Amino acid sequence: MSTATTSPLRCWAEIDLAAFERNLKRIQAALPARMRYVAVVKADAYGHGMPQIVRRLMQSGVDCFAVANVTEAADIRHMGAGWPILVLSPLLPQEDHFVVEYDLTATVSTLGECERLNALGQANGCRIKVHLKIDTGMGRLGIWHRDAPALLTQIQAMPALQLEGVYTHFSSADSDTQFTEVQRERFLRALQSERGLAESLLIHADNSAGIDTLSNDSPYNAVRIGLLQFGVPPYPKSALGRVAVEPIFSFHTRIGLIKDLPGGTDISYARTHQLKRDSRIAVLTAGYGDGVPLELSNRGSVLIHAQRCPILGRVTMDQTIVDVTDCPSAQIGDPVVLIGKDGAHEITTTEFSEQAQTIPWETLCSVTKRVTRVYVGSREL
Numbered sequence: 001m002s003t004a005t006t007s008p009l010r011c012w013a014e015i016d017l018a019a020f021e022r023n024l025k026r027i028q029a030a031l032p033a034r035m036r037y038v039a040v041v042k043a044d045a046y047g048h049g050m051p052q053i054v055r056r057l058m059q060s061g062v063d064c065f066a067v068a069n070v071t072e073a074a075d076i077r078h079m080g081a082g083w084p085i086l087v088l089s090p091l092l093p094q095e096d097h098f099v100v101e102y103d104l105t106a107t108v109s110t111l112g113e114c115e116r117l118n119a120l121g122q123a124n125g126c127r128i129k130v131h132l133k134i135d136t137g138m139g140r141l142g143i144w145h146r147d148a149p150a151l152l153t154q155i156q157a158m159p160a161l162q163l164e165g166v167y168t169h170f171s172s173a174d175s176d177t178q179f180t181e182v183q184r185e186r187f188l189r190a191l192q193s194e195r196g197l198a199e200s201l202l203i204h205a206d207n208s209a210g211i212d213t214l215s216n217d218s219p220y221n222a223v224r225i226g227l228l229q230f231g232v233p234p235y236p237k238s239a240l241g242r243v244a245v246e247p248i249f250s251f252h253t254r255i256g257l258i259k260d261l262p263g264g265t266d267i268s269y270a271r272t273h274q275l276k277r278d279s280r281i282a283v284l285t286a287g288y289g290d291g292v293p294l295e296l297s298n299r300g301s302v303l304i305h306a307q308r309c310p311i312l313g314r315v316t317m318d319q320t321i322v323d324v325t326d327c328p329s330a331q332i333g334d335p336v337v338l339i340g341k342d343g344a345h346e347i348t349t350t351e352f353s354e355q356a357q358t359i360p361w362e363t364l365c366s367v368t369k370r371v372t373r374v375y376v377g378s379r380e381l
């Protein structure tokens with residue numbers, strides 16, 4: 001039974017773990033056999049809930065987890081020993097020791113970081129696992145590609161560092177295949193100049209959008225997948241012919257109040273909407289305090305009884321007002337779909353994000369703590 005009828009909640013996100021697992025299988029099936037799957041689960045697994053998502057990923061058999069920071073990494077380590085965990089962001093010097101404590105793999109971009117970690121390894125009598133990140137045009141983390149060969153040589157000479165991977169990150173894999181090619185070329189050139197790179201190295205560049213242009217005869221042997229595994233294509237009309245994923249996330253609330261108001265009445269803060277006719281409005285029990293973006297004020301719509309109902313006026317912290325004049329069966333307590341399917345209609349995460357002038361990644365990260373995650377499709381063990 002869907003959570004719409006059973007949930008006593010005012011606002012909730014439903015996460016379909018069975019669909020998640022189907023997505024993983026489809027993505028893995030679409031990748032060349034040698035490709036290792038690095039599951040990106042930063043930011044509470046894109047808002048889906050780290051423990052539930054990570055557990056399912058462990059059951060499904062991924063090769064490595066990637067997170068933003070050591071706190072997220074520690075959460076995964078507590079769930080299972082032995083899993084490789086790559087920290088994608090730079091470590092703060094204050095955090096270095098966690099790498100030893102939790103057996104993590106660090107990302108390095110500079111000689112300074114390498115020296116710090118080498119000293120840490122020496123002090124602890126161990127080797128610190130690192131991936132060298134190369135900046136091929138993202139302008140964020142990584143050593144600038146022209147300087148990468150020199151740093152690679154230096155790393156290999158550091159006794160307490162163990163180089164396990166080399167990677168780069170695309171800035172525009174979802175919008176500019178030409179620039180992505182430039183980045184691929186820069187990356188491969190940086191690697192070519194280095195003879196004797198161990199075959200055991202993980203070589204990776206592709207995020208969800210990248211795998212569209214990933215060719216079979218490349219040195220890459222791993223991909224870093226975030227958004228796609230959660231069932232959201234990285235760009236709207238993506239060719240991702242290789243992988244058809246299904247949404248796993250839906251976002252729900254309820255009608256808290258219904259009332260009739262005369263035409264001309266102002267709706268919500270700052271009076272940005274005036275009713276054009278005598279209307280019936282429904283006040284929903286979710287607002288930006290739950291993750292309904294303020295940007296949806298006067299633009300978005302929701303699904304009630306499988307009908308689209310427009311948002312009126314400003315979204316507020318705890319409530320959102322919609323027009324139900326044309327949906328006379330709507331009643332207090334009824335479920336409302338913010339993202340997801342209702343009858344023949346669907347509001348996808350992508351559509352919701354476009355309406356809110358943002359991107360699906362931000363939408364998923366913006367569903368707040370107040371919103372209970374309800375998991376369906378659990379696995380019998």
Ligand SMILES: *Cc1c(COP(=O)(O)O)cnc(C)c1O
Pocket residue numbers: 040042088169206207208209224225226227228234
């Ligand atoms: C977040 C992240 C990814 C995953 O990107 P998606 O587009 O969500 O697949 C991959 N690599 C790095 C470095 C990231 O920060």
